Amino acid sequence: MTETVERPLARENSVGQPLRRKEDARLVTGRTNWTDNIVLPGMLHMAVLRSPMAHARITRIDVSGALQRPGVVAAYSAADLGDANGSIPCVWPVTDDMVSPPHPCLAIDEVRYVGDAVAVVIAADRYAAADALEAIDVDYEPLPAVVEMPAALAEGSPLVHSESGTNKCYTWEFGGGDYEAAKAKADRVFTRHYVNQRLIPMAMEPRAVVANPTGPDGEITLWSATQIPHVLRVLLALVTGIPENKIRVIAPDVGGGFGSKLQLYREEVLAVVIANRLGRPLKWTESRSENAQVTHHGRDQLQEIELAVTNEGKILGLRVDLTANMGAYLHIITPGVPLLGAFMFNSIYKMEALSFTCTGVFTNTTPTDAYRGAGRPEATFAIERIMDDLAAELGVDPLELRRRNWITHEEFPYTTIAGLEYDSGNYEAATARAVELFDYDGLRAEQKARRERKDPVQLGIGVSTFTEMCGLAPSRVLGSLKYVAGGWEHATVRILPTGVVEVVTGTSPHGQGHVTAWSQIAADALGVDPSAVQVIHGDTGTSPYGMDSYGSRSLVVGGVALVQAAERVVEKAKVIAAHLLEADAADLEYKDGAFNVKGSPGSSKTIQEVAFEAFTAHNLPDGVEPTLQANSTLDPSTFSFPHGTHLCAVDIDTETGMTKIRTYVCVDDIGKVINPMIVEGQVHGGLAQGIAQALFEEAVYDDAGNLVTGSLVDYLVPAAPDLPHFTTDRTETPSTTNPLGVKGVGEAGTIASTPAVVNAVVDALRPFGVDDVRMACTPERVWRAINDAGSKGGDRAAEGTVAYGGATTESTAGGQGDGIEKTGGQA
Amino acid sequence: MVHISVTVDGAQTQHDVEPRLLLVHYLRERVGKVGTPVGCDTSNCGACTVLLDGKSVKSCSVLAVQADGSEITTIEGLANGEWHPVQSAFKECHALQCGYCTPGMIMASVDLLNSNPSPSEEEIRAGLEGNLCRCTGYQNIVKAVQTAAAQGGAR
Structure with missing residues (x-):
């Protein structure tokens, strides 16, 4: 099929327009290609005994x-x-002495968490495979389990991996300046302890894989609901021993990831190995209960944070001591996730010293790994919580406290105490806009009035100013952090003989709308219409190079690679056009998809005409190769630093503990925007996930290590009535470190919103002597905090309730950890 | 095995099925209607919502045998020559990102508008309570339903 490209006389830039998504026509009509949709002749089904x-x-x-x-x-x-039976590798050994135990696909001799894979059945259909699991005979000799991190670190704790002799995975230290000196100078040292609870990513599409052996020598095609087809191919080759060039990985339509599909999973390895062994295609589809139990979890940190400050609230130093739950095994970047936050605790604030320590801990729980924000939401939560608490302590408005400490817009570029150079930002502007949209002063006045009249419904106002680092990542920086791979991205741009454009990208979208946004970028770079651009992604057979999508990196790295490849296409085309026009290339200008000889109207060649010449190659200048295409593999020089100010107002019914978000305003600065409609959608979704951590979601284990929030019945993913209407706006301070001026938006909403909401909850309750409420701030916790100010609402829900895990979990008499009768939360 | 006869998106299908077979698995694996996805195993997410004799049901909580003699409309059969106004509004309002919840969300919205042609924001949010979306934060879904309502989405 060819498509005629009509060029208006003066084309309008596509970048910046809310172009409706090209992806949607299929998605709204059910013409989708989820992995679980794939049916191949002779296909078998796998079920996993856990x-x-x-x-x-x-x-x-x-x-x-x-x-x-x-x-x-x-x-x-x-x-x-x-x-x-391969072992899942950890590709981020954060210290030389990190404990990295074996992580076999099927457990060998010992199981270490509920859900650990023990055996598989391969059958003609999924019902038969699932039915047959019960016929597998396993004798277990219970061992003591440890679920909580402090218990795991205590002397004499049961060991998750007995051969290691410890439950400590690593201790990692980092800093800048001299914290002790800063502390000595300080008027006050303000220490707080926060809990960043465990979360379950819950992408709407459960994972699925289809492995198809295609040749006699191990050749295999794997479809997987993954964010990282390229990385997966490399890892599969390393784990299975199948030569990389015989493996093709395809990520077809992928239904959300949020980090949970940034992984090499056991089922991917098992499907490849077993399909090859049987010589038949094999499918495995995860149930939602399996997803909750074995797809990696996120967050789960105990945070000790300390500010050394003057009486005026000027921060001199910051000390952070984290304890981070690894779960039972290390997944590919499990130990590195908390370290991504190390650079972000200091956030937008100036200070003389930073001291950061993180201890990774093994427990008998599902492994953790990246979840939307990965390390940065945890850091932002702790610093923004303590800033609000410090403001209350000092009797200063929380926005004013931030103003006294933040980097002002004249100070950019600014090198932070963590050693990152922030290229640009304007915290004053974003905050001013947010304050205006929120009616900050009006709400403060109403709060005062409600407090005075002891209204049973109290108003709380929460602040979160934040920055984050996107654009993972300069490869040399990753190397210095002992991450084994690079952070570059690849793009290819081709103008085909008929004049249409093919863009090949190494990013791997799973809801972000890259096909649309990349079309807009290519359209402007080449001077064509976005409809003339086709974007190819997510298949190592057709897009052989890539580092995939996570960490808000796709646009900042992949989008910029695309611009560079397009520019190279224009450069090559210019040489050919000059030859055809019998002009000097230096005299040509490229505009709206055509080369014109300066000062000589009428003599021009469109890029489509040049592409056809490059295809026929009948009349190319000497030394110029046929075809019109170019590649770019871009390694970013630095990170990018989106920022913003989020303000949240909550109504809390102090008699019931019910929290309702009344107003949520966020003003984000993500630099230049390719498609404002997509950006706004990303912000909305991010806010929903961050608010969910604050108010609704929490992965709960009972003492025996049963996940009692193992389904969507018990794990409260918010539905439409649970969330407010968001007021969003943007300020635009372009990034100075990339030609698009972009910064990344995928995680911003999630990172900023959690502390804004919890700060609002705590703000409402301060008259009751409350200075913290544990997340998720459920009505029960809020009520208990009101009625017992020191309780922070309690570590967990009341014993005997479903939220506690008591309703369906009973322990039998016996030694510690061996009393497992039923698993909770499974319908 | 039980013999059932179901009209799916206007075409009659007949199969012998196990009594325990879920309607969603029947649609996906026997009829080939893979446009309707499965998102959970506890009837919470609503991704598998279809219309059964014009009313929205979660097809994971209906047995195929219960649908015997019924008329099923899936997302694949919703467009009648041209897109249903709800489909158009979802695209226009950017009410989807990954798109996995979208078939169920659209079918639930169609049923909602059939019973309440001009719902308020609160009614829309309450009406879609049984459908989970992890990408959009629901704001644009609400907007899409309002947009479809304004364009006569009940049909």
Whole structure:
């Protein structure tokens, strides 16, 4: 099919326009290509038997019973797979002495969390495979389990990996300046302890894989609901031993990720290995309950944070001591996630010293890894919470306290105490706009009145000013942090013989709308219409190079690579056009998709005409190769630093503890915007997830290590009535470190909103002597905080309630950790 | 096995099915209507919502045998020559990102507008309570339903 490209006389820039998404026509009509939709001739289905115990020795396992069941083709335990039972690698060994235990696809001799994979059944259909799991015979000898981090670090704790001799994974230290000196100078030292609870990412599409053996020598195509087809290919080659050039990985339509699909999962390895062994295509689709239990979790930090300040509230130094839950095994970047926050605790504030320590801890729980924001929401939460608490302590308005400490717009570029150079920003402007939209003074007046009349519904106002680092990442920086891969991105731009444009990108969208935004960028760079651009992504067969999508990196790195590749296409085309026009290339100007000889109207060549010449190659200048295409592999020189000010007002019914967000205003500065409609959508979704952490979501384990929030019944992903209407706006301070001036937006809303909401809750309750409420700030916790000011609402819900995990979980008599009868939260 | 006869998106289908087969698996795996996805196993997410004799149901909580003799409309059969106003409004208002919840969200919205042609924001939010979206924060979904309502979305 060819498409005629009509060029208006003066084309309007596409970048900056709210172009409706090209992706949507398929998605709103059901013409989708989710991995679970794929059906191949002779395809088999895999089901996974999982440990019902948080810690146990497997004393016997026999899969032969499953083989007798109808439709079953094969069944495997770890022993049956032997050497093919690969181990999931951790690619971020953050310290030289980090404990990195084996992470086999099927547990060998010991299970370490509820959900640990023990055996698999392969059958003709998914019902038969699931049915046959019950015929596998496993004898478990319970071992003591440890769920909470302080218990895991205590002397004599049960060990998650006994061969390591410790539950400590690593201790990582970082800093700038001399914290002790700053502390010595300070008038006050203000210390707080916050809990950043464990979350479950819950992308709407559960994971799925289809492995199709395509050749006699191990050639295999793997479709996977993944954010990282390129990285996955490399990792699969390393883990399975299949040569990388025989593996093709395709991420078709992917239904959200939020970091949870930034992973190499056991089922991906198992599907590849077993499909090759059987010589037949194999599908595995995760149930939502499995998703909650075994797709990696996020957050889960205990945060000790200390500010050394003057009486005027000027910050001199910041000390952070984190304890971060790794879960039972290390996934690909588990240990590195909290370290991404190390550079962000100082946020937008000036100070003389920073001291950061993080200790990673193993527990008998689901492994953690990246979840939307990955390290930065945790950092932003702690610093923005303590800023509001300090303001209350000093009797200063929380915005004023921030003004006294933030980097002013004249001070950019500014090198922070963490050593990052912030290129640009304007915290004053974003804050001023947010204050205006929010009616800050009006709400403060109303709050005062309500407090005075002891209104049972109190008003709370929460502030969060934030910055984050996007554009992961300069490869050399990643290297210095011991991350094993680079942070570059690749793009190819081709003008095909018929004049239409093909863009190949190494980013791998799963809801972000890259096809639309990349079309806009390419359209402007080439002077064509966005409809003439086709974007190819997510398939190592057609887009061989890439580092994929996570960490708000796609536009800042991949989008800029695209601009560079397009510019190279124009450069090459210019040489050909000059030859065809018998002009000097220096005399040509490129505008609206055509080369014109300066001062010589009428003599021009469109880029489509040049592309056809490059295709026929009948009349090319000497030394110029046929075809019109160019590549770019861009390694960013630095990070980018979006920022913003978020203000939240909540009504709290002090009699019931119910919190309702009344007003939410955010003004984000993400630099230049490619598509404002997509940007606004990203902000909305980010806010929803950050608010969800503040008010609704919490992964809860009982003492025996059962995940009691193992389904959408118990794990409260907010629905439409739970969320407010958001007021969003932007200020625009372009990034100076990339030609698009962009900064990244995927995580901003999530990072900023959690502390804004919790600050609002605590602000409402300060008259009751409350200075903290544990997340999620459920009505029960808020009520308990009001009625027992020191309780912070309690670590967990009241015993005997479903939220506690008591309703469906009973322990039998016996030793610690061995009383597992039923798992909670499973319908 | 039970013999069932169901009209799916206007076409009659007949199959012998196990009594335990879920309607959503019947649609996806026997009829090939993979436009309707599965998002959970507890009837919470609503991604699998279809119309059963004109009323929205979560097809994971209906057995295929219960649908015997019924008429099912999935997202694939909603457009009748041209897109349903709700489909157009979802695109126009950027009411979807990854798109996984979208089929269910659209079908639930269609049913909502059929029973309440001009709902308030609060009614829309309450009406879609059984459908979860992890990407959009719902604001643009609300806007899309309002837009569809204004364009006569009930049909």
